[in-house]
Amino acid sequence: DTGVSQDPRHKITKRGQNVTFRCDPISEHNRLYWYRQTLGQGPEFLTYFQNEAQLEKSRLLSDRFSAERPKGSFSTLEIQRTEQGDSAMYLCASSFGDRGAGANVLTFGAGSRLTVL
Amino acid sequence: AQSVTQLGSHVSVSEGALVLLRCNYSSSVPPYLFWYVQYPNQGLQLLLKYTSAATLVKGINGFEAEFKKSETSFHLTKPSAHMSDAAEYFCAVSDRAQGGSEKLVFGKGTKLTVNP
Numbered sequence: 001d002t003g004v005s006q007d008p009r010h011k012i013t014k015r016g017q018n019v020t021f022r023c024d025p026i027s028e029h030n031r032l033y034w035y036r037q038t039l040g041q042g043p044e045f046l047t048y049f050q051n052e053a054q055l056e057k058s059r060l061l062s063d064r065f066s067a068e069r070p071k072g073s074f075s076t077l078e079i080q081r082t083e084q085g086d087s088a089m090y091l092c093a094s095s096f097g098d099r100g101a102g103a104n105v106l107t108f109g110a111g112s113r114l115t116v117l
Numbered sequence: 118a119q120s121v122t123q124l125g126s127h128v129s130v131s132e133g134a135l136v137l138l139r140c141n142y143s144s145s146v147p148p149y150l151f152w153y154v155q156y157p158n159q160g161l162q163l164l165l166k167y168t169s170a171a172t173l174v175k176g177i178n179g180f181e182a183e184f185k186k187s188e189t190s191f192h193l194t195k196p197s198a199h200m201s202d203a204a205e206y207f208c209a210v211s212d213r214a215q216g217g218s219e220k221l222v223f224g225k226g227t228k229l230t231v232n233p
Contacts, residue, residue, distance in 0.1 A: 042207050042223030104211060108160035
């Protein structure tokens with residue numbers, strides 16, 4: 001098991017372009033999370049999947065953001081019409097567990113850094 | 118809503134000295150609490166977690182944390198700092214009382230520098 005993989009590691013784009021990030025979780029993990037981290041801040045929750053179902057979304061996730069996990073394995077996070085304020089590190093994490101069953105230990109990927117010019 | 122406060126965005130210690138990183142949470146019900154460490158260009162790695170068993174929790178790399186309900190604190194300590202401990206440390210909370218929210222709320226982080 002190679003852990004949680006994210007691709008690309010770095011993305012530079014111009015304002016107004018669309019970008020997509022991919023996350024491959026640990027294979028036996030049924031939960032997948034997206035977080036965003038800006039400079040000097042801790043990770044902020046964006047959204048969470050259990051298998052293919054998107055169960056929770058943050059108000060931070062504007063209409064320009066969409067996340068999918070179509071087969072309950074890998075996930076994509078797309079940002080449409082990027083803005084400079086979208087520049088951040090996008091972190092993916094995965095875990096195994098049942099809803100509400102208890103403490104949820106997340107394994108994080110190294111992140112995808114987005115720079116919007 | 119849950120929140121976590123980490124006092125001190127930067128902490129500097131000498132090699133061999135005590136490491137103390139502070140974390141306070143806001144919750145009316147004892148939550149689950151975590152400390153994660155982030156090394157440059159790497160993902161966050163779990164150091165330790167509190168889930169209502171022993172109040173003194175031991176983690177990896179010689180770190181430990183004590184849950185104090187009366188102080189709503191979960192401070193991270195290590196008796197003797199190593200150069201390899203230089204990293205950014207994040208405290209996080211999960212609200213078990215909600216029974217359904219699976220998100221972690223993170224503090225802003227504390228960057229630890231270890232001087233030779």
